Amino acid sequence: MPTLTVPQPYEPWTAPTAAGPVAATLRLPGSxxxxxxxxxxxxxxxxxxxxxxxxxxxxxxxxxxxxxxxxxxxxxxxxxxxxxxxxxxxxxxxxxxxxxxxxxxxxxxxxxxxxxxxxxxxxxxxxxxxxxxxxxxxxxxxxxxxxxxxxxxxxxxxxxxxxxxxxxxxxxxxxxxxxxxxxxxxxxxxxxxxxxxxxxxxxxxxxxxxxxxxxxxxxxxxxxxxxxxxxxxxxxxxxxxxxIEPDLSGALPFFAAALVTGGEVTLSDWPQRSAQPVELLIELIDQLGGRAELTSAGLTVRGTGTLHGITADLRQVSELTPVIAALATLADGPSRLTGVAHIRGHETDRLAALAAELGGLGAEVTELPDGLEIAPKPLRGGRFHTYDDHRMAHAAAVLGLVVPGIELTDVACTSKTLPEFPTLWTTTAGGSR
Missing domain, CATH: 3.65.10.10 (Enolpyruvate transferase domain)
Known part of the structure; x- marks a missing residue:
């Protein structure tokens, strides 16, 4: 297993907490x-x-x-x-x-x-x-x-x-x-x-x-x-x-905002026929307890505020793993996420990083050779190391919507794929219905 290195912190960023169910319509940059x-x-x-x-x-x-x-x-x-x-x-x-x-x-x-x-x-x-x-x-x-x-x-x-x-x-x-x-x-x-x-x-x-x-x-x-x-x-x-279509992996944190708060998020300009595995994302959202609908207005995700534990092979959509893992810590039952041994070689060893950081907030996380087993426990605020990895930052931001006091060591790493993330996220967190 690769050595998990925690980079020196940059300017800390406290993830905003949502006051209620979020309601937002967004236009995200391209894939x-x-x-x-x-x-x-x-x-x-x-x-x-x-x-x-x-x-x-x-x-x-x-x-x-x-x-x-x-x-x-x-x-x-x-x-x-x-x-x-x-x-x-x-x-x-x-x-x-x-x-x-x-x-x-x-x-x-x-x-x-x-x-x-x-x-x-x-x-x-x-x-x-x-x-x-x-x-x-x-x-x-x-x-x-x-x-x-x-x-x-x-x-x-x-x-x-x-x-x-x-x-x-x-x-x-x-x-x-x-x-x-x-x-x-x-x-x-x-x-x-x-x-x-x-x-x-x-x-x-x-x-x-x-x-x-x-x-x-x-x-x-x-x-x-x-x-x-x-x-x-x-x-x-x-x-x-x-x-260029909107980015599917970059969209997931915003859809997750609807799931964890029981709100509704629409991403506009979503094509009716996509080159990205949208159907797999919709299936995961359904398993987690949300609902997704593709209309002429875009792709809309609605949450109930209750998340379900899932058993999922994420091999085909491995970029979604960090946010899915974060959602699993808030679910009403355990989850088992597998098929993603290769994400140990991404921006960081994502499996080791997720186990360390989600565990540090109170979740019970067991690292598998190719995934994670997650047993939800009450979460607490605290420092969340991002390891220069934009997807780790996304996971922490999602948790921060419902767990006050989660401090990211570096939100600037999101500039890798979405420089506007801190602003868009703060706006989304502040929009409620």
Whole structure:
């Protein structure tokens, strides 16, 4: 198990407590996952592309900066629309990945298409995030990559402007981003790519389906008819106008606000057909005791103020685990959350962090190899370490709505995917019916 390191605290932030059932209608920024994929596909397309209503947060601005460092022609001056024009990729260049898995896993293949060396590094904890299987896969299809002795960051990709491609077997059980990192640039490989996942169960499979869907929208020929096998043919990509959906994982804390207070929250502009696993979220909300409804007004969640314990395999929606775990501490019975061993390698070891912090507030939490068992107990206020992890901050903020005195060591880490979070959250907590 990774060592759980508590970073030095920043400016503490006391989570607001709701005076009653919240009532809010919100418009959230776009999906991090969709924005990242749209930027990569746009940068390697043969014609001009645009990204409409992109997420403007640390992960996505670092992604745009990394592509620009390699010579991509991006105009990110507009809040509503980023333009990406065809350009020749080149090195030498340096990419700051921050703590973003999307950058460290999506851009090395793009760097292979650049003419010259491209170095990658990021925040200290980024060096311990899993990367080795992807780098081995990229070496198999023809890239020369230097890496740290750990097999991860910092790395140097020696781009030649050309990647031969071919067949690669990869164990993506620690991150589905390993598969997406091989697929996204594959149309530009000389022979395309055939990727075969050979490890345990693939986590977050809906994100791979999003990758395939967006590749096809850009004109790529992708065959995913065989489970755990993906074939991408070589070919030219056409620039698209990518319409970015609201972020599903970023939406959950606000839906959770309705659940814990017995209120109602609507997120406007939600598409009737989503590239994200909305149906899985709706199912979880129903199991927890709430109700979700998708209408022309958006996606609305209503709570009763009573939460039920659940038994759930969260493998497909692992990003939701911290907030689901927080909700489980407030339920009327025990919960068992499994299938998420891989989130030990996220921004922090999320299972160890959740066990420590929820336990510190009074919950009875048992850490499993691949999840958590949670027995609700009366909670108390106290310090909640966020470990530079936006999802940990979300979990603490949800609890703070009904447990006074929860102090986050650092709410600024939410800027990774939603810089407006503190303001939006305070407004939501203060809105009641």
């Amino acid at each position: 991090k996952s969709m924005t990242a994929r749209a930027l990569v596909l746009s940068a390697i397309s043969a014609t001009t592309a645009s990204v409409r209503r992109p997420l403007q947060a640390r992960d996505t601005t670092l992604m745009a900066a990394g592509l620009a460092a390699m010579g991509a022609d991006l105009d990110t001056s507009s809040v509503e629309r980023w333009a990406v024009r065809p350009a020749t990729l080149r090195g030498p260049a340096h990419v700051d990945v921050g703590l973003a898995g999307t950058i460290m896993r999506f851009l090395p293949a793009v760097a292979g298409l650049a003419d010259g060396p491209v170095t990658f590094d990021g925040d200290p904890h980024a060096r311990s995030r899993p990367l080795g299987p992807l780098l081995d896969g990229l070496r198999t299809v023809g890239l020369r990559i230097d890496a740290a002795t750990t097999g991860g960051l910092p790395i140097t990709v020696h781009g030649t402007g050309r990647i031969p491609g071919g067949e690669v077997a990869i164990d993506a059980s620690k991150s589905s981003q390993f598969v997406s990192g091989l697929l996204l640039a594959a149309p530009r490989f000389t022979d395309g790519v055939l990727v075969r996942h050979v490890g345990g169960d693939l986590p977050s499979a809906p994100h791979v389906r999003m990758t395939v869907r967006m590749l096809r929208a850009a004109g790529a020929a992708v065959d995913d008819s065989v489970p755990d096998v993906w074939r991408v043919e070589p070919g030219e990509l056409t620039g698209q106008e990518w319409a």
